[in-house]
Amino acid sequence: MLTVTSVSRSFGDHQVLDGVSFEVRPGRMTGFLGANGSGKTTTMRIVLGVLAAHGGTVAWHGSPVTGSVRQRFGYMPEERGLYPKMAVAEQIAWLGQLHGLDKDTARRNTERLLDQLELGHRAKDKLEELSLGNQQRAQVAAALVHDPVMLIMDEPFSGLDPIAVETVLGVLRDRAASGVPVLFSSHQLSVVERLCDDVVIISGGRIAVSGARDELRTRYGTTRFELVVASDAGWVRDVPGVRVVDVDGPRVVFEPDGDAEVDQVDQVVLEAALRRGSVRSFTPVVPTLGEIFMEAI
Numbered sequence: 001m002l003t004v005t006s007v008s009r010s011f012g013d014h015q016v017l018d019g020v021s022f023e024v025r026p027g028r029m030t031g032f033l034g035a036n037g038s039g040k041t042t043t044m045r046i047v048l049g050v051l052a053a054h055g056g057t058v059a060w061h062g063s064p065v066t067g068s069v070r071q072r073f074g075y076m077p078e079e080r081g082l083y084p085k086m087a088v089a090e091q092i093a094w095l096g097q098l099h100g101l102d103k104d105t106a107r108r109n110t111e112r113l114l115d116q117l118e119l120g121h122r123a124k125d126k127l128e129e130l131s132l133g134n135q136q137r138a139q140v141a142a143a144l145v146h147d148p149v150m151l152i153m154d155e156p157f158s159g160l161d162p163i164a165v166e167t168v169l170g171v172l173r174d175r176a177a178s179g180v181p182v183l184f185s186s187h188q189l190s191v192v193e194r195l196c197d198d199v200v201i202i203s204g205g206r207i208a209v210s211g212a213r214d215e216l217r218t219r220y221g222t223t224r225f226e227l228v229v230a231s232d233a234g235w236v237r238d239v240p241g242v243r244v245v246d247v248d249g250p251r252v253v254f255e256p257d258g259d260a261e262v263d264q265v266d267q268v269v270l271e272a273a274l275r276r277g278s279v280r281s282f283t284p285v286v287p288t289l290g291e292i293f294m295e296a297i
C-alpha cells in the first residue's frame with residue numbers, strides 16, 4: 001500500500017500542495033481527480049521522487065519510500081518521454097533493462113505487452129511513425145515493462161479513441177487484479193467512473209474527498225427517485241408531498257417536497273403507479289462521479 005501523509009509543496013510563494021494525505025490500496029484502481037492546476041502531477045512527481053516535498057511523507061507498506069523501491073514503481077509521466085527515432089520494441093525492452101530486467105525477460109515482457117496493447121504489428125517501427133494514440137499505447141507499455149509493484153499513470157487515457165481506452169483499461173485492470181495498487185489521473189470522468197474502485201479528489205492543493213467510489217455515491221446520494229411507467233407520468237406532479245424534478249413522457253424524477261419523509265413518498269408514488277398500470281422501473285437516483293466532483297471542488 002502507498003500512503004501519502006500531509007505532503008506539502010510550494011513553488012516560490014505559491015503553495016501548490018497543502019497537507020495532502022491519501023492511500024492507494026493493493027489491488028485497487030484509484031482515480032486521482034482534480035481541476036487543471038489542482039496539484040495532481042505535482043503529487044505524482046513527489047511520490048516518484050522526481051520532485052522533493054517540503055513537508056510530509058510518502059510510505060510504501062509503512063516504510064519511507066527509498067530509491068530502490070521507486071525503481072520498482074511504474075510511471076507514465078504527463079510529458080511523454082519516449083525517443084521518437086527509436087524502434088518501439090527496442091526502446092521498451094531497453095527501458096525494462098534500465099529497471100533491472102535481464103535482456104531476455106525485457107524482450108519477452110515487451111512482446112507480451114505490445115500484444116496486449118494491440119501494438120505488436122508496429123513493434124519494429126520508429127515511435128514517430130505511429131499515430132498519437134498508438135504512441136500513447138507505447139507509453140503505457142514503457143510504464144509496465146518491468147512488472148512494477150505500483151503504477152502511477154498521469155492521464156493514461158488522454159488522446160485515445162474509445163477502442164484504445166478499452167484496451168488500456170483492460171491492461172491496467174489486469175495489473176490491479178494481480179494486486180498492484182494503481183493511481184491514475186484523468187479528466188475523462190466517465191472512464192474513471194467505470195474504472196476506479198477508489199477516488200481521490202484534489203482541489204486547490206488539498207484533498208477534498210477520498211474513499212471507495214461506491215461509498216462516496218452513498219455519502220453524496222440524494223433522496224431522488226426515478227420512475228418509468230408505461231404511459232405519461234405527469235400525474236406524479238399531483239401526488240401530495242412530492243416535488244417533481246424532471247418529467248419526460250413516461251419517465252419522471254421526483255423527491256420529497258419540504259418536510260415529507262422520503263420512504264413514505266417513494267412508496268406512495270410506487271403504489272399509485274402500480275394502481276395505474278405497469279411500472280417499467282423504479283430506482284433511487286445515484287449521483288455520478290461528475291456530480292460528486294462538482295460538489296466536492
Ligand SMILES: Nc1ncnc2c1ncn2[C@@H]1O[C@H](COP(=O)(O)OP(=O)(O)OP(=O)(O)O)[C@@H](O)[C@H]1O
Pocket residue numbers: 011016034035036037038039040041042043078
Ligand atoms: N515547476 C514548477 N514551477 C512553478 N509552478 C509549478 C511547477 N510545477 C507546477 N507548478 C504549479 O503548480 C500548480 C499545480 O500544477 P500541477 O501540474 O500539479 O496540476 P495538475 O492538477 O496536474 O493540472 P492538470 O490537470 O492541468 O495537469 C499549478 O498552478 C502549476 O502552475
